[in-house]
């Protein structure tokens with residue numbers, strides 16, 4: 744039978760391993776392919792990967808290009824109940840949880856149970872890259 748010191752040591756080891764598994768990521772890739780996300784700098788994506796009149800999901804944002812060379816961005820969290828809005832189709836962003844639909848032109852609500860549009864984020868363009876911050 745294990746003594747008290749052995750049990751305590753094992754518990755501390757398991758706790759440390761558990762905490763290591765829970766650490767927040769500092770970067771991630773997205774469905775947009777070449778996008779990068781950092782906690783302090785936001786998400787950066789190649790401007791050329793955002794279709795004119797459409798948009799892409801990059802990190803925790805939806806990046807759009809309503810007209811050639813004009814970019815906008817929105818949080819991808821649905822204002823209804825917070826699901827990530829990850830489906831882009833025919834100029835609209837669609838939440839898969841309860842089918843709220845948002846315009847890619849301005850982030851406004853088109854239909855569904857959400858009672859507002861997507862939360863705007865800041866998009867800046869430089870050297871062919873769009874950087875998005877909350």
Ligand code: FES
Pocket residue numbers: 821822823824825826838839840841842843855856857
């Ligand atoms: S969470 Fe998006 S429609 Fe309900």
